[in-house]
Amino acid sequence: MNAIEIKNLNKKYDNFELKDISLNVKKGSIMGLIGENGAGKTTILKCILSISKYDGEILVLGEKININTKENINAVLDDVFLSEYLNPYEIESILSGIYKNWDSNYYFELLDKFKINIKKDIKDFSKGMKVKLKIATALSSKPKLLILDEPTAGLDPVVRDEILDILLEFVEDEENSVLISSHITNDLEKIADYITFVEDGRLIFSEDKYELLENYAILRTSEEDFKNVDRSFVERYKINKYNTEALITNVEKFKIKYPNLIVDKLDLDEMMVFYAKGNKYE
Numbered sequence: 421m422n423a424i425e426i427k428n429l430n431k432k433y434d435n436f437e438l439k440d441i442s443l444n445v446k447k448g449s450i451m452g453l454i455g456e457n458g459a460g461k462t463t464i465l466k467c468i469l470s471i472s473k474y475d476g477e478i479l480v481l482g483e484k485i486n487i488n489t490k491e492n493i494n495a496v497l498d499d500v501f502l503s504e505y506l507n508p509y510e511i512e513s514i515l516s517g518i519y520k521n522w523d524s525n526y527y528f529e530l531l532d533k534f535k536i537n538i539k540k541d542i543k544d545f546s547k548g549m550k551v552k553l554k555i556a557t558a559l560s561s562k563p564k565l566l567i568l569d570e571p572t573a574g575l576d577p578v579v580r581d582e583i584l585d586i587l588l589e590f591v592e593d594e595e596n597s598v599l600i601s602s603h604i605t606n607d608l609e610k611i612a613d614y615i616t617f618v619e620d621g622r623l624i625f626s627e628d629k630y631e632l633l634e635n636y637a638i639l640r641t642s643e644e645d646f647k648n649v650d651r652s653f654v655e656r657y658k659i660n661k662y663n664t665e666a667l668i669t670n671v672e673k674f675k676i677k678y679p680n681l682i683v684d685k686l687d688l689d690e691m692m693v694f695y696a697k698g699n700k701y702e
């Protein structure tokens with residue numbers, strides 16, 4: 421079963437368009453959403469949450485988002501808390517009245533784990549503490565689907581690691597799912613099962629992370645050798661002064677066809693740069 425199913429999602433702003441995005445997030449998995457600034461990640465998340473209007477079909481936990489499904493979804497977006505003048509203790513008394521499945525014990529357990537002072541006003545929190553509090557409140561509502569928009573941005577590696585561990589724990593029972601957008605591809609390489617890459621409102625790929633990292637590689641060779649490479653292997657290429665670099669797909673087949681050309685593994689960051697800066701055969 422899929423936690424999220426998106427079919428032909430289209431959304432138009434004055435200067436930006438999401439174009440025909442289709443993808444699924446499998447139940448029990450973590451999907452990482454990557455793309456350059458302004459690629460449309462937040463817009464996709466807002467459509468899923470029905471905060472933004474859209475054309476197309478989005479099913480969340482098997483149905484169109486409604487008052488009942490909302491109980492099972494929570495999101496950590498880049499917005500402000502209820503009030504900066506409340507402390508976590510006061511927040512708990514408000515949220516416990518709002519969420520049907522609210523788990524107070526779990527909330528205080530998480531705050532303890534995150535070393536958050538429950539009597540301190542949020543206005544005096546550091547950025548990392550605010551994110552941790554938001555994640556703690558989201559998890560304590562006991563959602564089945566958690567959507568996070570760049571939760572680890574601007575946080576130090578130790579705090580980031582704590583948050584990643586909590587997310588892994590959240591999906592451990594294979595009932596819960598996470599969709600997380602991030603620029604820190606390193607974080608996603610650690611925890612995501614699948615990666616979706618968007619560029620300028622278009623879906624480039626939505627694939628199993630391990631297959632993805634196995635299936636793509638960088639070819640560095642001379643312009644002369646590159647000219648003889650079958651274009652169907654080449655996703656993007658860059659002709660530099662001294663060599664040519666190409667992002668190659670179907671790596672295993674490529675290696676068989678061109679045993680004398682050397683390809684290197686690449687990470688998600690390098691892949692994103694290639695898509696953003698490389699040339700494409702039309």
Ligand SMILES: Nc1ncnc2c1ncn2[C@@H]1O[C@H](COP(=O)(O)OP(=O)(O)OP(=O)(O)O)[C@@H](O)[C@H]1O
Binds near residue numbers: 433455456458461
């Ligand atoms: N309410 C809006 N009205 C008009 N344009 C908008 C609105 N919200 C977003 N946009 C535009 O849509 C485009 C995509 O924005 P979005 O926030 O989805 O990108 P993103 O991939 O999340 O970027 P970032 O990584 O910088 O957060 C941008 O060009 C942005 O200016």
